[in-house]
Amino acid sequence: MYTPPAFRDDDLASIHAAMREARLANLVTATEQGLVATPLPMIVDETEGPYGVLYGHVAKANPQWQTPPVGDAMAIFMGPDAYVTPSWYQTKQETGKVVPTWNYVAVHAYGPVEFFQDADRLLDVVTRLTRLYEEPRAEPWAVSDAPPEFIAAQLRGIVGVRIPIVRVEGKRKMSQNRPEADRRGVAAGLAHSERASERDAAQLIPL
Template sequence: MYTPPAFAVEDTTELYEMMRQCRLANFVTATPDGPMATPLPMFLDEAEGERGILYAHLARPNPQWQAPVIGHGLAVFMGPDAYVTPSWYASKAEHGKVVPTWNYTAVHASGPVEFFEEAERLFEVVSRLTGIHEVSRSLPWAVTDAPEAYIKAQLRGIVGVRMPVVSLQGKRKMSQNRPEADRKGVKQGLGDSRSPTDQIVSDMIRV
């Protein structure tokens, strides 16, 4: 990922938080048949390995896990994003030398990929993943709420993914490279939008 110094996020704690905030990642592998990608809910175990380990699961019919992986896998976590019109820039009225751009956040994590099929490991992964997304509910659902035989059958239909993180890149492009007056214009413009995502991006712009 091309990351100019003005947009780079290097603090590991901050990078982990950005990853946690993304509900879905794109899991990408290079294979002899070309690149393969699957959108997956992934979770990071920060206590494992030197830089944490990512876990997820694929549907067993998905050909991605059956194709040999060339090099490392890549997990792409995309955060809030928004189109930025030059009309919001104060500098447009001054000299007109402005063009559209896009504000966004992203984290790229890469490392060696392991696919696994052991029922016990799969049960742990789906239980932890479910717990992460159910914890905020007043009546959280747990994997053990379903009949045991049903869960065992469901586990036979998936394959686990384990990827130790060896490389971590983060980017937060929020108009940092623009003058303060331009940033204020972008912040206000996005804040006035009816799009909830635009409003989130507005809150992330520092002026």
């Protein structure tokens, strides 16, 4: 990922936070037949390895897990993003030398991918994923709420994914390269957007 120094995020805690907030990732593997990608929710276990380990699952009918990968897999996480109009820049009023851009948060995590079908491991991954997204609800649903035989049947239809992260790249492009007056204009403009992701991006502009 092309990352100018002003936008590089090397803080592992910040990177892990961006991965958790992104929720949905794109799992990309290179194969002899070409690139294969699957959108799927993934969790990062920060206690494993130097950079953490990613867990998720794909449908057993998905051919990605049956196609041998060439080299490491890549998981792409996207955070808040927003179009930035030059009209928000103070510099527009001063010189007119401005152009549009796009602000965004992105994380690329790389590592050898393991696909597994062990029922106990699958149940652990599904339980952890469910707990993560259900806990904020007033009445969280739990895997154990469903009949055990039903869950066992569902598990037979998926394949687990495990990626020990060996390299990770974080990018936070949030107008850091602009003068303070321009950044304030961008933050104010995005804060009034009808899009929730753009309002989220407004809060990431450094002021």
